[in-house]
Amino acid sequence: INHIVHNGGLYKRPFNEAFEETPMLVAVLTYVGYGVLTLFGYLRDFMRQWKIEKCQNATEREEQKDFVPLYQDFENFYNRNLYMRIRDSWNRPICSVPGAKVDMMERVSHDYNWTFTYTGRVIKDIINMGSYNYLGFAQKSGTCQEAAAKVLSQYGAGVCSTRQEMGNLDKHEELEKLVARFLGVESAMAYGMGFATNSMNIPALVGKGCLILSDELNHASLVLGARLSGATIRIFKHNNMQSLEKLLKDAIVHGQPRTRRPWKKILILVEGIYSMEGSIVRLPEVIALKKKYKSYLYLDEAHSIGALGPNGRGVVDYFGLNPEDVDVMMGTFTKSFGAAGGYIGGKKELIDYLRTYSHSAVYATSLSPPVVEQIITSMKCIMGEDGTTVGKARVQQLAENTRYFRRRLKEMGFIIYGNEDSPVVPLMLYMPAKIGAFGREMLKRNIGVVVVGFPATPIIESRARFCLSAAHTKEMLDTALKEINEVGDLLQLKYSRHRLVPLLDRPFDETTYEETED
């Protein structure tokens, strides 16, 4: 059900987010399927233990059989009995640049996915719906590639040192000034790895005696950083502002658990786009709450930088807010810029502090020069400073692709999670056999998709996640949609009970409230 939220004038545009609930019959049948697989899993484990069948997974050595068992928990059971059976949908080796179309090496398995052999054939021109290539900068020709090649011949590929020692190149200084200008903040710092940016910098910002309020569905890097810091962590429900406000009120009123002293710092950890749900954070409300309760905000824009907003400047630009309201703006260069690494932007004092105290700055090797040049060229392209309108055109193409793709999938009758404007599109599959079947059927039709199951998602909510790109033309999207429609009919994936009325040529204003017919 689409509902428009106009929360006291905080939102300048409608916020359409929907998570349709699981149909009861589908949930029951999913559990039945998992029950059958669990029974067969027990049978196979029994056979492996009594040596009726050869054991191909990792086990303890003979001498260690009396120790505390290593592989008895549910994760390992799931891994060897359920994941192994459909493992051929993951870790597929690609052998070309992951642009809009990609080449893949063909693999077969003769022992039910325990080992793979390459047939030697390369499957060419698979439509790539899985790479985080939001603005299409993953290219092997063009201005970015030429600039990166020039820098490679000038500086080489290795840096061989950390930022604090000999690894601080003039390219890094140039990049950081550019990133600060792009985001609209005072200063920024770039790191070699996006995951390490989160996990190594949160411990530098908060410590014991501080409170971290983290969203339910935060990424593993944020969770790891929060746990490493030693601060108290409290979780609020996903994108739920009432839950966040309640936690903030309790924190201010009651203080630290035993001593009742006030918290040294309260840090709210949210992400711009949550990649498993496709939902966008309610940033205006979070900022209003942050100002009211005097806490700090850490915004992880890994998927939203470059992909949202009329100028491609991320979720702050999308909502039309002031970048100075967000205390720590973090993001990665992996997704929209076609490079690698992460950055943190904020006030000059904060970044200067991080230059000295961040683990990543002290111990991790800095970014490689050709990668830095790729980021600089692509960022200038998005900002329009290279003299062309290519960047603006790409941002608009991505927004058009997103709206078109989501609208068409909803019309077909699939359950799609998330916000109308997010380029990450999760399509619900639910049943475990359909996870493997969907991946294989789509590959047969020359479309590469990413399917996700437990433990990245709750056990019955497995999904296929499409990542749209500005490099996808309308023909590619139409081909993909046609194939998804076919596979959806073949596998009976059209679970949605809310049929969307196809969009007429009328503007979406206050009077067009109900768009669904139940």
Place this chain on the structure above:
Amino acid sequence: MDVKQVKDYLYWLYYQYLLITCSYVLEPWEQSMFHTITVTVFAMVLYTAYVFVPIHLRLAFQFFSQIFGGQPGSTV
């Protein structure tokens, strides 16, 4: 032509059964075992229904007609 359509439809129904019960991902010998058990259980359910349902229906009909008919129940 019709026979082919019917056969395709039956194969599609079999495919749906494989997907829903997750026997699509099982190895062939596990699939045979699962199909044998399912067919056996289903056959037993059908047999039980055939033996017991008519008698139960007849007794229930008699019971309700006794209440609504108001006649003294004959023990003949």
